[in-house]
Amino acid sequence: MRVVGQETAVREMSIVLSKKLGRLSAGNVLMVGSSGSGKTTLMRAVEDYLAETTSTEERPILVRLHANVLAEDAIGGRPGQTVLWRLLEAARELRGPQVPVTDLLRQIEEGLVFVDEVDKIRGRIEGIPQIAGIRAQEALLTLIENERTAIELPEWAGGGRAMLDTARLLFVCAGAFEGLYDAVHDRVTIGEDRGALREVAVVDGDDIRQEAHFRLHEWLRQQDLFDYGMTPQFLSRFESIILLEPLSVDELVKIFLSRPEIGLEQARAYFAQHGINLAVSPAAVRRIAKVAAEQPRVGARALSEVFRRVMRTYEFEPDRWATDDGTLVIDQAEIDKALE
Numbered sequence: 001m002r003v004v005g006q007e008t009a010v011r012e013m014s015i016v017l018s019k020k021l022g023r024l025s026a027g028n029v030l031m032v033g034s035s036g037s038g039k040t041t042l043m044r045a046v047e048d049y050l051a052e053t054t055s056t057e058e059r060p061i062l063v064r065l066h067a068n069v070l071a072e073d074a075i076g077g078r079p080g081q082t083v084l085w086r087l088l089e090a091a092r093e094l095r096g097p098q099v100p101v102t103d104l105l106r107q108i109e110e111g112l113v114f115v116d117e118v119d120k121i122r123g124r125i126e127g128i129p130q131i132a133g134i135r136a137q138e139a140l141l142t143l144i145e146n147e148r149t150a151i152e153l154p155e156w157a158g159g160g161r162a163m164l165d166t167a168r169l170l171f172v173c174a175g176a177f178e179g180l181y182d183a184v185h186d187r188v189t190i191g192e193d194r195g196a197l198r199e200v201a202v203v204d205g206d207d208i209r210q211e212a213h214f215r216l217h218e219w220l221r222q223q224d225l226f227d228y229g230m231t232p233q234f235l236s237r238f239e240s241i242i243l244l245e246p247l248s249v250d251e252l253v254k255i256f257l258s259r260p261e262i263g264l265e266q267a268r269a270y271f272a273q274h275g276i277n278l279a280v281s282p283a284a285v286r287r288i289a290k291v292a293a294e295q296p297r298v299g300a301r302a303l304s305e306v307f308r309r310v311m312r313t314y315e316f317e318p319d320r321w322a323t324d325d326g327t328l329v330i331d332q333a334e335i336d337k338a339l340e
């Protein structure tokens with residue numbers, strides 16, 4: 001799997017998937033984790049995993065959509081329809097146009113729906129009701145609960161309406177819930193539960209300091225998510241709420257070296273075009289990961305940003321920087337100089 005770290009989330013997702021594949025009932029999952037911690041990456045990894053390990057006949061139909069789509073639908077007076085349309089399209093794509101629509105409809109009743117950026121359908125922001133968000137949550141709830149939901153069939157499926165039992169659909173929702181961390185931290189330090197977060201002695205060499213270690217998963221309650229704007233009815237439909245952890249420097253190193261979208265491969269290709277072999281030393285990679293880890297709230301995305309900042313210096317007139325044998329070595333010193 002291409003997800004680095006996040007063991008709890010990966011494990012939980014594997015369990016849910018194996019239940020789904022074994023046709024057992026599986027509870028809906030809500031993932032909460034700061035931006036760039038791997039939520040969308042995990043969803044994509046599940047899609048790839050299913051594509052690689054299951055035959056098209058037994059693969060559950062899966063769609064991934066942005067929560068805003070639910071809000072648009074709800075406002076447009078067709079709550080939940082896009083989810084069903086996407087499922088139906090995905091089923092046709094997977095099984096082929098010759099498969100009868102009734103078969104496709106039966107198959108999507110067992111489908112998987114990934115709703116990304118679910119924190120964008122808050123029902124309340126700072127006490128002010130958000131109609132679109134409330135409606136979107138209600139629409140999702142209807143799909144989760146209803147044994148009979150109408151789908152308006154698209155033209156290719158013959159038009160008209162059909163009834164679907166959506167009660168067995170599996171929902172995996174994810175969101176960064178920006179501001180939730182601070183809200184819970186405030187609650188246990190200066191708010192209603194002040195004093196709850198105790199300081200512990202930390203030994204650092206000869207030094208002993210008192211520090212309060214706040215970890216969201218130790219303190220998050222359902223109430224915090226209600227306060228954030230997710231309705232109790234909505235939340236009660238999730239069997240597990242999984243928190244993704246902030247990525248450690250070691251994990252960021254791994255991501256930097258293994259994920260092509262971060263930019264190392266592209267940079268190598270760029271220099272190779274100029275006949276230069278780009279080499280980034282392990283110490284330099286660590287340095288990049290450390291700097292990235294210090295950036296708040298962007299997670300692994302900071303890796304690309306930091307690396308880009310470093311490479312900018314060298315990408316212009318690359319020949320200037322390479323040794324005679326055509327190698328450009330980026331070591332810790334080069335990183336520090338570029339980031340000055």
Ligand SMILES: Nc1ncnc2c1ncn2[C@@H]1O[C@H](COP(=O)(O)OP(=O)(O)OP(=O)(O)O)[C@@H](O)[C@H]1O
Pocket residue numbers: 002003004005006033034035036037038039040041042175176255259261262299300301
């Ligand atoms: N745990 C991880 N394992 C591997 N790559 C990761 C991980 N977390 C983040 N990344 C990298 O960082 C990029 C952003 O991660 P991702 O899109 O999964 O974040 P996210 O949690 O969905 O954030 P957001 O809330 O902003 O959507 C990915 O393209 C991937 O390269």
Ligand SMILES: [Mg+2]
Pocket residue numbers: 039040041116117
């Ligand atoms: Mg994401």
